[in-house]
Amino acid sequence: MISDILAMVWKEFHELRQGGGRGKYAPFILVLIYGVFFPLQTGRSWVDSYQMVGFGLGISVFMVLSVVADSIAGERERHTLETLLASRLADRSILIGKIVSVVLYGWGLTILSLIVGLVVVNLSAGGGHVLLYPAGRAITAVVLTFLLCVLATGVGVLVSLRSSTVRQAQQMLMISWMVLIFVAVFGVQLMSPATRLRLENRLTNTQVTTLVVGAALILILLDVIVLAINAARFQRSRLILD
Amino acid sequence: MLEYAIQTDGLSRSFGAVRAVEDVSMRIPAGTIFGFLGPNGSGKTTTIRLLLGLLEPSRGSATVLGFDSRRQAGDIRQRTGALLEHPGLYERLSAQENLEFYARVWNLTPADRDARVKELLTHMGLWDRRADQVGNWSRGMKQKLAVARAMLHRPSLIFLDEPTSGLDPVASATLRDDLSSLVMREGVTVFLTTHNLPEAESICNLVGVIRQGRLLTVDSPVHIRTHGGEQKVEFTGQGFTPAVLEVLRSRPEVADVKVSNGTLTLALHDDRPVAPLVRLLVEGGCDIEEVRKGAASLEQAFLALMEHDA
Numbered sequence: 001m002i003s004d005i006l007a008m009v010w011k012e013f014h015e016l017r018q019g020g021g022r023g024k025y026a027p028f029i030l031v032l033i034y035g036v037f038f039p040l041q042t043g044r045s046w047v048d049s050y051q052m053v054g055f056g057l058g059i060s061v062f063m064v065l066s067v068v069a070d071s072i073a074g075e076r077e078r079h080t081l082e083t084l085l086a087s088r089l090a091d092r093s094i095l096i097g098k099i100v101s102v103v104l105y106g107w108g109l110t111i112l113s114l115i116v117g118l119v120v121v122n123l124s125a126g127g128g129h130v131l132l133y134p135a136g137r138a139i140t141a142v143v144l145t146f147l148l149c150v151l152a153t154g155v156g157v158l159v160s161l162r163s164s165t166v167r168q169a170q171q172m173l174m175i176s177w178m179v180l181i182f183v184a185v186f187g188v189q190l191m192s193p194a195t196r197l198r199l200e201n202r203l204t205n206t207q208v209t210t211l212v213v214g215a216a217l218i219l220i221l222l223d224v225i226v227l228a229i230n231a232a233r234f235q236r237s238r239l240i241l242d
Numbered sequence: 243m244l245e246y247a248i249q250t251d252g253l254s255r256s257f258g259a260v261r262a263v264e265d266v267s268m269r270i271p272a273g274t275i276f277g278f279l280g281p282n283g284s285g286k287t288t289t290i291r292l293l294l295g296l297l298e299p300s301r302g303s304a305t306v307l308g309f310d311s312r313r314q315a316g317d318i319r320q321r322t323g324a325l326l327e328h329p330g331l332y333e334r335l336s337a338q339e340n341l342e343f344y345a346r347v348w349n350l351t352p353a354d355r356d357a358r359v360k361e362l363l364t365h366m367g368l369w370d371r372r373a374d375q376v377g378n379w380s381r382g383m384k385q386k387l388a389v390a391r392a393m394l395h396r397p398s399l400i401f402l403d404e405p406t407s408g409l410d411p412v413a414s415a416t417l418r419d420d421l422s423s424l425v426m427r428e429g430v431t432v433f434l435t436t437h438n439l440p441e442a443e444s445i446c447n448l449v450g451v452i453r454q455g456r457l458l459t460v461d462s463p464v465h466i467r468t469h470g471g472e473q474k475v476e477f478t479g480q481g482f483t484p485a486v487l488e489v490l491r492s493r494p495e496v497a498d499v500k501v502s503n504g505t506l507t508l509a510l511h512d513d514r515p516v517a518p519l520v521r522l523l524v525e526g527g528c529d530i531e532e533v534r535k536g537a538a539s540l541e542q543a544f545l546a547l548m549e550h551d552a
Contacts, residue, residue, distance in 0.1 A: 007346035011332070014343075018334035018375070083330025083391075086294050086401075087347050088320040236315075240296045241257075 004089050008097020009104070016067060016105060026066065027109055034059045035116030044125040046117060047133055050208075053141045056114055060145040061152045064106035065177065068156025069169035071098045072239075077165050085236050095234040099153050099227070107149040114141060140212050147219035154226030161233055244308055247272040247399050247431035248293060252302030254455075255288055262288040264455040265302065270448065272398075275425055275432040277446035277463075279439065279544060285455040286435045287327055290401050293433070294319060307398055323392035324401040329384045330391075333377030337368055337387050340376060341394060348395035362390040365420070381408035389417060393424070399431045406438060414438075418445045443467075443540040453548060467543045474542070475516050475535050477506040481528040489526065490519070 018024055038055065039046045046052055075081035084094065114133075122131050133141070156173055163169035188196065203211070248270040255263045263285040270276045280286050291297045293306050295315020304311040306318045331340050338359060345355040363369040366386045376384060385408045392400050402421075406414040422445055424430050436442050442449055443463045450460040459466060482501050490499050490508065496519075498509035508519065516535055523530055 003349060004347070007343065010346060011335075011343040014339055015332060015334050078333065079328035080330045080332055082296075082326050082328070083324065083388075085296060086319060086322075086324040086326060087344065088316065089347055090316065236296055237298060240291060 001090070001093055004093035005097045005100060008089070008094060009101045012098065012101035013105075016101070027105075030059075030063060030066070030109055031113050031116055034062075034110075035113035036120050039117035039120045040124055042121075044121065044131070046121045047131045050137065052114060052117070052133065053137060053144065056110055056141045056145045057148055059113060060106055060110040060149050061177070063109045064102055064149050064152040064156060065173055067105055068102045068153055069160055069163070069173055070166050071102060071157050072160040073163040073166045073169040074160075076239075081239065085239060091234050091236055092231070095157070095230060099150075099157060099230070102153040102156065103146070103149045106153065107146050110145045110149070111142065136209075143216055144212070144219065147216060147223060150223045151219060151226060154223060154230055157230055158226065158233065161230070161239075244272045246270060246305075247274075247307060248276075248433065249305045250293075250302065251304075253289070253292060253299055253304050254301040255292055255297060256300045261455050263292060263299075266452070266455075266457045267302075268450055268457060268460050270431065270433070272431050273425060273429045274447040275421060275434060275445050277442035277449040278433065278435045278452065279437075279442060279449060280435075280452035281548070284452045286452060287403060288455075289452070290324070290326065290403060290433070290435070294322065294324060294401065321397055322399045322401060323395065323397035324403075325385075325388045325392045325405055326401070326403050329388035331376045331384055331388060334375060336373050337363060337376055337379075338372040340387060341391060344391050344394050350395065358394060362393065366390050382410055382413055385409055386413060386417070389420075396428065397430070399433065402432060402434045404436055405434065406436065406441060414441065421445060439541040439544055449540070451544060463540050467540055473510040473514065473535070475508045475510060475519070475533065477508070477520075477523065477528075477530055478504065478532040478534075479506075479523075479528055479530040480504065481526075482506045482523075483527070486523065486526040486528060489522065493519070493522075495519075 034055075042051060072081070075084060118131070118133060125131075155176070156169075159172045159176070160166075160169045163172060191199070246269045248268070251267050253263060253266040254261065266285075266289065278286050278289065288297065292299055293304055293311060295306075295311045295318050298312055307321050309315075309317040311318060332343070335343070341359045341362065342355060345359060350358060360369065363372050366389070368383065368387060368390070371379070371383070376387065379387075385405065389402065389405050392402065406417055409417060418441065421432055421434075425432060434442070434446065446463055448460065449463050449466055451458045451466070482504075487499050487501065487506075490496050495510050495514040496508055497511050498507075500507045506523075510516075516533065520530065520533060
């Protein structure tokens with residue numbers, strides 16, 4: 001099974017590398033924006049605060065969303081899915097190969113952006129000192145961005161599974177993302193001032209480690225649920241009929 | 243070695259109220275080229291999907307290479323190659339990368355992978371273009387590459403859904419030769435769908451005709467030609483007047499009469515003697531220069547089958 005998954009990852013990365021026309025330059029542009037432009041704007045606080053973690057979480061979702069819509073809908077649209085399904089590969093190998101490829105792409109570029117960001121901040125605002133991310137913050141960024149990448153990929157593959165074209169999948173993902181942000185922002189605004197204050201106090205008084213562990217546990221739970229739904233949904237006979 | 247590569251018993255598949263494949267029973271001996279003929283939407287592709295275990299039958303069963311399509315679909319796909327309705331190539335990848343991916347899928351060793359990819363690309367005349375992105379290729383070149391992909395892992399059974407569609411005549415003839423030599427050399431069974439009936443006639447040992455999901459016949463092309471179609475006789479000459487043609491039409495052995503560019507073509511029921519008709523024409527005042535007698539082609543037999551069962 002491992003070699004089957006690796007074969008899928010090999011193919012996905014070769015396709016991503018080609019990217020279709022100018023798409024092959026997309027990773028460089030993303031790293032340029034997220035790893036150079038934003039750290040330059042932020043300066044030294046990029047390293048000193050938790051800004052980097054929040055930023056990493058945000059860009060990891062964008063990195064995943066830039067490619068995940070293509071995962072199944074792209075195969076369907078380009079008429080390669082049926083041939084793939086007619087091969088000896090098991091459903092699980094195809095699905096896991098797809099998910100691993102997108103996660104590695106999204107998470108890898110996120111980590112690369114954070115590393116490039118560190119170099120840029122050192123060059124622009126280091127003042128002759130070597131600036132490093134504190135270990136706890138670095139681990140937090142690595143773990144949480146990974147878990148979030150898995151979640152975004154799982155949701156993206158589910159949407160891609162149900163879409164007949166890449167464009168349809170992209171639109172669905174964009175709408176889902178907007179709804180999520182809308183609910184988060186307006187949900188907080190709809191709270192009564194007293195509730196909001198209690199929540200702020202609770203968050204302020206809770207240790208960062210507890211918050212991080214809590215967030216990680218919630219993400220792990222959501223990852224497991226979404227991956228289980230994917231496994232149930234990804235069936236040859238259903239995909240052929242779709 | 244298995245006697246039959248494919249056996250189906252009452253194989254049926256419905257999509258809602260539509261019966262795509264109905265009660266198909268056939269035996270395809272191993273090591274043959276089987277031509278599956280039928281008009282568009284007759285159930286050919288659905289049958290291939292059922293045989294590959296991509297779809298479950300609504301009723302009946304299929305055994306492919308000794309494996310049950312319902313319970314052992316993975317074993318079937320392990321031993322078969324397929325070129326389906328579309329070439330299914332990754333257009334952003336090069337020809338070599340396309341084959342390399344599927345060589346990895348079929349667990350070929352790196353050495354075998356390189357050798358086999360080179361062998362097939364060279365054989366198909368694509369080696370010099372191996373680094374090109376497939377998306378920039380012509381349809382015929384893509385089709386050749388897709389056929390190469392289906393043969394990559396030396397499967398025991400190959401499903402080819404209209405493999406010569408989009409190929410030029412030379413490439414089509416080369417592919418037909420390749421398929422014949424493959425069967426001879428390696429005992430591979432080929433399950434081929436095509437609309438090109440002369441092609442089916444030239445390479446298939448066995449032909450099945452399907453219409454509206456129902457299998458009309460499974461037989462050798464020769465047998466289908468001699469029993470399914472009408473005998474054709476062509477007379478070249480002059481004096482084919484309406485009165486003579488009317489007399490011909492009244493004859494019981496004559497199924498059809500046509501005149502075009504000084505050539506009279508008669509379609510006869512079964513294998514009836516032509517001499518009485520020649521005598522009749524001469525007595526009717528026709529100048530006959532040449533008489534050509536031929537059996538019905540597979541195409542004519544196919545059309546006759548379609549009309550007969552309509």
